[in-house]
Amino acid sequence: MQLIPLLIILPLGAAFFISLAGKNRDKLCDIFSIVITFSLFALSLFFVFNAKNSATPLIYKVGGWGLPGGIILVLDGLSVFMLAVINFIAFIINIFSIDYMKKFTDKYKFYTLFMLMLGGMNGVVITGDIFNLFVFYEVASIASYALVAFGTEKEELEASMKYTVMGVVGSLFILLGIAFLYAYTSTLNMAEIASLLAQNGINSAAIFVSVLFLVGFGIKSAIVPFHAWLPDAHPAAPAPISAMLSGIFIKSLGVYTLCRIFYNVFGASSTLTHLFMFLGALSIIVGGVLALGQSDIKRLLGYSSISQVGYMILGFGIGSPLAIAGALLHLVNHSVFKSLLFLNAGSLEYATGTRNLEQLGGLRTKMPVTSATSLAASMSISGIPPFAGFFSKLLIIAACIKSGYIGYGIIAIIGAIFTISYILKFQKYTFFGQLKEMNKNIREVPILMRIPMIILALICVFGALLILPKAADTFLRPAEESLSKGTTYADLASQVSYEK
Amino acid sequence: MLTYFLCLVLFCVGFYAILRKRNIIKIIIGIVICEYAINLFLILFAYRMNGRSPLYSPNQGITNMVDPLPQALAMTAIVISLATTALLVGIAIRIYEKYGTFDITKINRLKG
Numbered sequence: 001m002q003l004i005p006l007l008i009i010l011p012l013g014a015a016f017f018i019s020l021a022g023k024n025r026d027k028l029c030d031i032f033s034i035v036i037t038f039s040l041f042a043l044s045l046f047f048v049f050n051a052k053n054s055a056t057p058l059i060y061k062v063g064g065w066g067l068p069g070g071i072i073l074v075l076d077g078l079s080v081f082m083l084a085v086i087n088f089i090a091f092i093i094n095i096f097s098i099d100y101m102k103k104f105t106d107k108y109k110f111y112t113l114f115m116l117m118l119g120g121m122n123g124v125v126i127t128g129d130i131f132n133l134f135v136f137y138e139v140a141s142i143a144s145y146a147l148v149a150f151g152t153e154k155e156e157l158e159a160s161m162k163y164t165v166m167g168v169v170g171s172l173f174i175l176l177g178i179a180f181l182y183a184y185t186s187t188l189n190m191a192e193i194a195s196l197l198a199q200n201g202i203n204s205a206a207i208f209v210s211v212l213f214l215v216g217f218g219i220k221s222a223i224v225p226f227h228a229w230l231p232d233a234h235p236a237a238p239a240p241i242s243a244m245l246s247g248i249f250i251k252s253l254g255v256y257t258l259c260r261i262f263y264n265v266f267g268a269s270s271t272l273t274h275l276f277m278f279l280g281a282l283s284i285i286v287g288g289v290l291a292l293g294q295s296d297i298k299r300l301l302g303y304s305s306i307s308q309v310g311y312m313i314l315g316f317g318i319g320s321p322l323a324i325a326g327a328l329l330h331l332v333n334h335s336v337f338k339s340l341l342f343l344n345a346g347s348l349e350y351a352t353g354t355r356n357l358e359q360l361g362g363l364r365t366k367m368p369v370t371s372a373t374s375l376a377a378s379m380s381i382s383g384i385p386p387f388a389g390f391f392s393k394l395l396i397i398a399a400c401i402k403s404g405y406i407g408y409g410i411i412a413i414i415g416a417i418f419t420i421s422y423i424l425k426f427q428k429y430t431f432f433g434q435l436k437e438m439n440k441n442i443r444e445v446p447i448l449m450r451i452p453m454i455i456l457a458l459i460c461v462f463g464a465l466l467i468l469p470k471a472a473d474t475f476l477r478p479a480e481e482s483l484s485k486g487t488t489y490a491d492l493a494s495q496v497s498y499e500k
Numbered sequence: 501m502l503t504y505f506l507c508l509v510l511f512c513v514g515f516y517a518i519l520r521k522r523n524i525i526k527i528i529i530g531i532v533i534c535e536y537a538i539n540l541f542l543i544l545f546a547y548r549m550n551g552r553s554p555l556y557s558p559n560q561g562i563t564n565m566v567d568p569l570p571q572a573l574a575m576t577a578i579v580i581s582l583a584t585t586a587l588l589v590g591i592a593i594r595i596y597e598k599y600g601t602f603d604i605t606k607i608n609r610l611k612g
Contacts, residue, residue: 069569131573131576135576135580138580138583138584142580142583142584142587145584145587145591146587149591149594152594153598154598154599154609155609155610157591157594157595157598158595158607158608158609158610159610160591161524161588161591161592161595161607162610164584164587164588164591165518165527165531165588168531168584168588169518169531169534171580172531172534172535172538175538175577176538176541178573179538179541179542179545179570179573182569182570182573183545188569232610236610
């Protein structure tokens, strides 16, 4: 498959081109970045159908070098699934940022960093080499640190500092883990590491490395003991970046890497799955409780993200095919509705100039599109049937009960009640109630900001169609299978050995 | 064995600075020390006793070479740490412009 490297080359090349040629040419940057993100989205859809038709994962050997020593790019079910989600949301958010980013100076720098972040995320998802994963992880992370500080006001800088220090400590742990893993197995290819670990068994070295990885990737996925950066970083970033961070960044760099490493490379032990379930349940409750007390819209949504990531981790922890399918479906749904909610928050800030819930109210008539789309997203996130969010939560809770973890099922239900409460708070204080005097003259946001919100809202309504057998076979089942097959990922190593 | 232990001590010194210091610049120095410790660790475990440099020449067998791969990893890690350090210092300078201090206990506008 000669097209696979394009997924990394296109965004990285675009970042390079925009940083060189984009200064004071905002129109050019807009059009160019839209073309790039759209072609990435088309490419990822192409790979979804291609990967379904081929029996083995699609593989590209960088520079023609196989193992040992060469870097391979792997597209299996989980990778193409993540790619489709990432590139779709990035395309939608790119449309939104054309008008939204007009109030900032140096738009071309925004696009440069945006493309770097996108390239890093695509790279993390498709690489089959653990050090290569670390490099792309750092590319995406550094771009996100800079994007959080993009406003360069007091809050933004403080949030970015906090986020950067936590993120760097996380990546130090990951690098240390990779060093130990290489010292133990003498290879960096994830498939080979998996087969060597399966031969030698899990001993104390492997356990130490898993703890390092759990801390490192846990910081990026913001599961509860490591979540402190998220509620600061998400409100500080510009709205499209909040949507990127919450919608796909914490999933591709956090949840995806955790699943890939612990299910496919180390193999899920019962200690680990119990730890996942515990951390997931903890995130659901803590995120939900803290979200209730917030008065800043984006901060509320940030805590809500922690809570919803908890559902995914809980689902992956249970580990039955039903639970994994539920967690993956929740991943798609969450990336759609949480991006939409952050875009709504951005529109509110664009129109009224504030994110404080107490200064808003009664905007339903003034901003009909924002209000209607955010209602769709709110219905979906709180799990009202027939919106998409209902089915993913139902699958996770049903899987809890089916596998005999009644307690965790009850926690998930309590978490859903918390979700409804804070979303009702958000809706009541912004769109319902009395219109404030100072908000008399606001207008609906421009058309280019309305279109992405409408598209995402339509997906919130019709997203449940993903669980129909035909759609699930193309999209959901290959991803679920590549996780539940576990360490058979190691079989890849035999396919790419060095040929000369 | 002693070198590995000293490497651990170096890591702990850096980690102590990240966790306990209140000055942003000292935190950044702590991060840099931690990165050095990990790079040192990469080089240490690649070393073979009395090993020679990993250069291949036709009249020498591939025996007793040090492992070249961790050296390449250390190079990449140094480049990445350069980027993060530059970014951190840049943010620290902007913070000093806005707040007039490097003390993290006085930079506390974000709460909850």
